[in-house]
Amino acid sequence: MSTESADAAEPGTAAAEPTAPLAPTVPPTSPTSPTSPTSPVDPAAPAAPGSDLIESGRPDAEPVRGRRRFGAGALVLAAVLVGPVVGAGVGYAIQASRPPTPLPALTAPKLTYPAERVDAAALAAAGPPPLDIDGDLRKLLVEPPSGSTDLTGEDGDGDGWLSPADRAETFGDSEQMFVRMLGNGFRRAAAVRWKTGEDVYQVMLVQYVPDSVVQAITGMIPSSTADMDVSKFPGNDESVLLIAKQPSTYARSTETYHYGEALARKGTVLMTVQVYAEKPVDRAQLEDIAKRQWERLA
Numbered sequence: 001m002s003t004e005s006a007d008a009a010e011p012g013t014a015a016a017e018p019t020a021p022l023a024p025t026v027p028p029t030s031p032t033s034p035t036s037p038t039s040p041v042d043p044a045a046p047a048a049p050g051s052d053l054i055e056s057g058r059p060d061a062e063p064v065r066g067r068r069r070f071g072a073g074a075l076v077l078a079a080v081l082v083g084p085v086v087g088a089g090v091g092y093a094i095q096a097s098r099p100p101t102p103l104p105a106l107t108a109p110k111l112t113y114p115a116e117r118v119d120a121a122a123l124a125a126a127g128p129p130p131l132d133i134d135g136d137l138r139k140l141l142v143e144p145p146s147g148s149t150d151l152t153g154e155d156g157d158g159d160g161w162l163s164p165a166d167r168a169e170t171f172g173d174s175e176q177m178f179v180r181m182l183g184n185g186f187r188r189a190a191a192v193r194w195k196t197g198e199d200v201y202q203v204m205l206v207q208y209v210p211d212s213v214v215q216a217i218t219g220m221i222p223s224s225t226a227d228m229d230v231s232k233f234p235g236n237d238e239s240v241l242l243i244a245k246q247p248s249t250y251a252r253s254t255e256t257y258h259y260g261e262a263l264a265r266k267g268t269v270l271m272t273v274q275v276y277a278e279k280p281v282d283r284a285q286l287e288d289i290a291k292r293q294w295e296r297l298a
Contacts, residue, residue: 133269133297137190137205142293144194151193151200162189162204172251185212187268198278203293206270213268221263233287236294239264243281262290266297 133140138160144150152158156166164186168178191204221240229243240263247256260281262273273290275281 133207133267137188137207137269138192140205140296141190141192142203142289142296144192145196148194148196148201151195152191155191155193160190160192162191167204167206184215185209200276201289202272202274202276203289204272204274205297206272207268208270210268213265213270233262233264233290233294235291236264239290239294241283241287241290243283243286260286262286264290264294266294269297271297 141160144152152160156162164178164181167181167186167189168174171177185208187207187209189204189206191202193200193202195201221242225242227245229241229245231241232239233241242261242263244259247258249256258277258280260275260277260283262271264271271290271293273286273293275286
């Protein structure tokens with residue numbers, strides 16, 4: 001009998017390998033890439049990119065996206081947008097629940113019309129008085145004396161009215177006088193002019209706006225009267241009578257003349273009587289014309 005073990009390998013043959021216990025069957029893992037070899041998955045290893053793919057066996061499976069969270073800024077913006085809408089709705093609901101309030105009655109008086117026709121004369125008498133001097137100023141001018149030559153048609157448009165430009169042309173500095181008259185509130189002017197012998201007389205009525213009449217009259221009086229005789233003409237204590245002591249020269253000419261002027265005011269109208277004489281001015285005649293013209297205004 002042989003003493004060797006029954007399982008001993010026979011001479012010339014390989015020894016039989018011991019039989020190992022069967023390991024549990026593990027399904028093969030999908031490769032991470034088409035070219036990567038199959039490798040076991042280590043549970044402790046970190047998840048590789050794309051490991052959250054849906055294990056559906058589809059290579060084009062979509063990744064699972066996490067839930068979106070709103071930050072504090074988005075919540076504040078939502079509150080800002082929703083707050084006014086909610087407040088308007090609450091306010092509208094409150095107003096709609098209140099009873100309607102009636103509007104107050106109109107305070108305007110009811111229009112009435114007189115049953116009878118109005119007397120125009122009585123209505124005018126009850127109204128404010130008119131201006132001190134109104135209407136056609138030419139009708140208030142004195143008439144040229146008999147035997148004189150009427151020169152009124154040579155001034156302005158020949159109708160007795162004088163514009164600011166017509167008035168300014170009678171002065172040496174026409175531009176400065178034109179600006180001064182407009183600044184003094186010039187409204188209108190009417191004049192009459194005649195010639196007696198070699199003396200020329202001009203009577204003018206210049207009306208100004210009420211707010212500027214005092215300033216305009218003050219501006220017509222020369223700033224210096226040292227070379228003039230200053231007095232008043234009879235019948236008006238507020239008048240000014242000026243007679244130059246020395247002859248003057250016409251603008252843009254060498255011809256000389258003797259000058260005299262009388263000024264007075266009636267309301268908004270300035271009255272001027274001017275004389276351009278070849279010889280010294282006749283005071284009595286100048287005073288007479290000024291007095292007659294003042295009486296027509298008064």
